[in-house]
Amino acid sequence: MLQLEHYKYDAARCVGCKGCVWVDHIYMPGVQFGMKCPSAACYLFDSYAPYGRMKIALAVMEGRLPYSDKLADIVYSCTMCGACDAGCKRNLDLEPLLLLEAFRQRCVAQGYILPQHRAVAERIRATHNYFGRSHEDRARWWPEDVKKTGRGKGDVLYFTGCSSSYVHKEISQSIIRLLQKAKIAVTHLGSEEWCCGYSLVTTGQVEEARHVAVHNIEAALKSGAGTILVGCAECYKTWKVEYPKLLGKSTADMGYQVVHASEYLAGLVQDGTLAPGHAVPMKVTYHDPCNLGRLSEPWTHWEGTRGRFGTLQPPKEYRRGTYGVYEPPRQILNNIPGIELVDMPRHRENAWCCGFGGGVRDAFPQLAGWAAGERVTEAQSVGAEAIVSGCPWCKAGMQQAVRESRSPVEVLDVVEVLARAVLGRVG
């Protein structure tokens, strides 16, 4: 469990520069699309911005503010997208996102957990999936005509995740068909696959999260596959960053490697194994999922002390969002004939979150819908016919916004687009 007090220095040393809410000034597009924190942009009061939450956290730590429903509302109406974190770390060595995570864990410990988040935890406990659907149906997405390699037979373990197992099967099916085409032996956990636990860990429910982490890791290691391939950004970050964090380890010491489908498939396109022969004539823009982009750098466990001028002993590896998975999905799209790829004003580490992460889709649907709607508007502003992403949750959020705003924009996953180009079909 993260200790809020470990981040007291960070809360106290926030200088109010708002690097956490403005798009990096170098990339600043203007007044429209100038902000990158959905929570601050939606609610406007500083209490809903990272620097405001820092102040509030400090007051709580110093015993000047009691826990209250309002406090929980502020702590949870944030998508945990990490735009603030990358922005802050452009110039400083502070940890606004870890502070928020610790704050949520503290709220849970104090009994301030939102009922919607508790309900998610109950569903996961009972059914091992986010939706509360039958666990038996979890692996039903697997296309009947694709041969199963079964457990222990492949180097690559495909961890499907809840969304692509139950809802966005076009993503899981596209992945598996592309891998089959490339003759990659793939292992799947079948009924041993449980929800990755993203929704638990991001809402501060660490005990429940640790329980699923231990189960999934054990199952994955038993399969013998050294590489865990995921098509979901939430699963990606959870396996790569949260599991080690929950277990007090570093990513490098976990005994497995996590790759996102876009990284893996970009390699196969690059080396010619997969040939995108079918043209997909379309102007598209790529939406960087937060958990695949700025939040996906490996976790390095750190213990130490702070000394003079706030220096750390030993020095710490900061995750600044520099080495996120930004290019592979773009490489895939750029290799597809007919595709014209344009970036939105806010991209890569400055990307605007789809609004569906951090437990917001469950507890603050209005914020989630508003943020997704903003992203759709931004895609339209660059003339995109489709928004392509690398996460089923982003897809769900933006599809909902498209439906609500009756926008003509299509929302697709990068693997679907690749499947169209390589296989001439999706799913």
Added chain:
Amino acid sequence: MSLAPEVYDALEAVVGSRYITQDPVDCEAYSGSRGGHGKDLGMERVLCQPPAAVVLPGSTREVQDVVRICNRYQIPFVPVSSYWVTHCAPRVPEALLIDLKRLNSLEIDDRHMFAVVGPGVIYSQLLEEAMRRGLYTTTPGGGSQASVVANHLTCGFSPLNYRTGFAERRILGLEWVAPDGELVRMGSLAMQDDPFWGEGIGPDLRGVLRGYIGWYGGMGIVTRMAVKLIPFQPERLVPSGISPETALEFPANRIRWFNITFPTREDLVEAMYSIARNEIGAAVTKVPVFWRYIARAKSKEHFWEMWEAPGKEEEIKNSHILRVLLVGYTSEKHLEYEIRVLEDIVKDLGGQFRPTKQSDESWLKNADSVGMWWMTGGYASIEYTIDTLDCGVRGGEYLAELKTQCTPPLMPDYGDPGWFQMGELGHVGYLEFLTYFDPEDSEDNIHKVDEWYYVTGPKKDIEIGLYNGFTLQESPVYLSGPAYGPNFHLWMDRLKGAYDPRRISNPPWPADVDEVIEKVDWLERDW
């Protein structure tokens, strides 16, 4: 702390329930300890406190109505545009914080080269729009996150002032809600909805509203301002890189940075004069040496490893680096000409060109200003002076000498005389003298920093006759006022009384430092 129900209701009726709060959790987010100069020093620790309520007005009309309500009920108010400097935090109980971020309209008149901005617009937003039209303005050293309106009302200093002039000269027509709630349209805005002209035909009260350093919220609220833009070169500066290494790439045919080392400080200063006499350059500046180390460091620890390496002290003492930005404003040939002139000057004075990146993250769109806090976590500029360059350089040397007596607790900077630069094509010089400390230091040491900042530095200015722009902002006005004025503090007081008879616009400005000194026992008032 909360407002009386009738006050709250009246305010709510103006802005709507979505844009008002007095919840203590919301108000805590606006409490003092963030932002800018002197964070964690006396003013903040002793005076700053959360507001009783916060409103987010959406129009000039709403601002005016809010200010009138404050007058009616004698509620102190603090305007906030970006909340980047400390003076935004209320320093009296039961204050209303007026957060202006919703006033974020931005229009540019390309033909007449000015922009009309609301207080919620920040510099990088204005610059992006301006540069697309071949225009630009300065970004303050404080960073592109500063509000264009607030910065024009208070500071407006940047190396680019060398070519563009200072911000007070670039204010055109504007809309001002005076402290008593009266709406004043200044300049041509008084006659028609066109703020292109600052001097006339309507009233020109810019001297009252801004003067040398402004009122930091103590003189009502500007809700809309036209600011002059300056012609730039036409090529696009392409953004590149991923955080933290992002920068604007220079078009090689139009813009170039030069880093030049000189054998002595005298040679460096002579080079600055010579550059200005020849009227070349877009910026001519000597920055504090530690900024160069910040730019190279990968982390705070890495900075300290480099800064405290054996032999560094000597090396830094003897380092005289001038940074010059040349822009081919009118043509490529313009740039080529300026390069040739610069080469001649450097050769004559025995300088040497050093390698430097041909990109920028610090001045054209200042994205890295916050790195100033990186190395220690606590920072305060003790001085900024606009005078002759000689005055700036000598002032910096005096202060550097004085600083050694207060180091530690101040961060060791090996006698660096601060940041000095040319302004207005050499007609003025600018000095900013920076001070770093550890805000987590013992209480005793923080008190020593307070003393250095609020008393020792200002007294030294008076002793050596250095006119300090921070006189008002960060030092006791009843110490500096009589010394500079001699009745400067009395005029401030009279102006305040005339325009803000109820004294509700951001009190106790301009005497907040005096109030800190009054309240604490570790600072002695002997004037």
